[in-house]
Amino acid sequence: MDVIDELVANNRAFAAGLPAQHLDVRPRRRLVVVTCMDSRLDVFAALGLHEGEAHILRNAGGVITDDVIRSLAVSQRRLGTSAVMLIHHTDCGMQSLTDDGFRAELQEATGVAPAFAIESFTDLDADVRQSVLRVRRSPFLLHRDLIRGFVYDVDTHALREVDVVDQGG
Secondary structure, X not given: OOHHHHHHHHHHHHHHXXXXXXXXOOOOOOEEEEEEOOOOOOHHHHHOOOOOOEEEEEEHHHOOOHHHHHHHHHHHHHHOOOEEEEEEEOOOHHHHOOHHHXXXXXXXXXXXXXXXXXXXXXXXXXXXXXXXXXXXXOOOOOOOOOEEEEEEOOOOOOEEEEOOOOOOO
């Protein structure tokens, strides 16, 4: 039995222990959380969220990429969300690589340079600020006022808000 078979078995037990229910596709809190894919961050537990309350978008570093903007646009324009919470975290793997170094590693391994941006960073607060500004400045999003950025400490589990001043652009 491989790890995926184990997870499928876990799901059978999980589903068997719960009553069937249908939640609205529109998140009750009208919230989207964009965060890192890091396995140490349990978004629902850390924020006290429940099923059906928020959309959760995750990628390496929790950075705002074109694909995240695409998902935010769908979430806002079709599914009624209006608030965006961005969460980076301490001890992030994206801080341990460089764009040029990882791009070269991928090209050496495959013979092809990746078309996607790597989006590594060294300064957590600066990257949170950049991510908030990318969301605020996107013409594809309807709601750009209630966007806040945070850093989650993977050791203490506490959130710290990052102040973002938008000076235009």
